[in-house]
Amino acid sequence: MSIIDLLPSETPIKAFPPGEVVFTQGDPGGVMFVVIEGEIDVLLDGKLIETVRSGSVFGEMALIDACPRSATAISRTRCLLSPIDEMRFQDLIVREPEFALMVMRILARRLRRMDVAH
Amino acid sequence: MSIIDLLPSETPIKAFPPGEVVFTQGDPGGVMFVVIEGEIDVLLDGKLIETVRSGSVFGEMALIDACPRSATAISRTRCLLSPIDEMRFQDLIVREPEFALMVMRILARRLRRMDVAH
Numbered sequence: 001m002s003i004i005d006l007l008p009s010e011t012p013i014k015a016f017p018p019g020e021v022v023f024t025q026g027d028p029g030g031v032m033f034v035v036i037e038g039e040i041d042v043l044l045d046g047k048l049i050e051t052v053r054s055g056s057v058f059g060e061m062a063l064i065d066a067c068p069r070s071a072t073a074i075s076r077t078r079c080l081l082s083p084i085d086e087m088r089f090q091d092l093i094v095r096e097p098e099f100a101l102m103v104m105r106i107l108a109r110r111l112r113r114m115d116v117a118h
Numbered sequence: 119m120s121i122i123d124l125l126p127s128e129t130p131i132k133a134f135p136p137g138e139v140v141f142t143q144g145d146p147g148g149v150m151f152v153v154i155e156g157e158i159d160v161l162l163d164g165k166l167i168e169t170v171r172s173g174s175v176f177g178e179m180a181l182i183d184a185c186p187r188s189a190t191a192i193s194r195t196r197c198l199l200s201p202i203d204e205m206r207f208q209d210l211i212v213r214e215p216e217f218a219l220m221v222m223r224i225l226a227r228r229l230r231r232m233d234v235a236h
Binding site: 065093100101103108114 | 182208223229
């Protein structure tokens with residue numbers, strides 16, 4: 001099962017052409033994105049740190065802790081993204097506890113990768 | 119509100135004297151800990167990366183992604199810790215969605231710190 005399967009059917013979906021900036025490091029947060037289709041490059045200080053693919057999420061940190069964007073996200077290919085704002089996020093956690101676990105797993109995997117790079 | 123307030127009253131609590139190893143980097147995971155009282159030092163390859171205090175958690179990564187311990191945890195002072203195994207963890211997420219958000223906030227804060235150190 002993927003995060004995509006947990007999204008309610010009324011979830012909005014936005015299309016992005018390749019090379020479009022989804023958000024920029026330092027921007028205010030408030031929304032995370034589920035990648036439905038395509039690939040997103042995540043850059044920290046201009047350096048590529050991760051390419052996020054279908055079934056994963058990005059931008060969750062600024063949503064969770066209400067701090068500015070810690071990185072920049074740019075579409076590498078044409079993308080379909082589902083934006084999840086705070087209300088939708090909290091609603092998903094209550095309705096689908098598995099969603100919370102999946103987001104935690106993604107955060108833990110990113111932390112491990114940072115630890116290794118550290 | 120702190121994570122401690124969300125723990126059910128029947129939650130077990132273990133006491134640790136100062137200087138006791140709670141777990142060692144590379145150990146199998148399976149349990150995270152809520153710090154009820156005291157301070158825990160978290161070491162990565164022998165280097166102190168964080169001191170975890172009352173109301174926060176540690177050891178959550180190996181619980182969430184079922185990988186070996188990414189760091190070593192040693193009590194800096196006398197500690198009271200509440201061990202949370204996977205069943206209890208999933209149960210808490212379902213019963214107290216705020217618990218999931220708090221754990222995510224802790225993971226996000228750690229990731230931001232790693233990003234900065236990166």
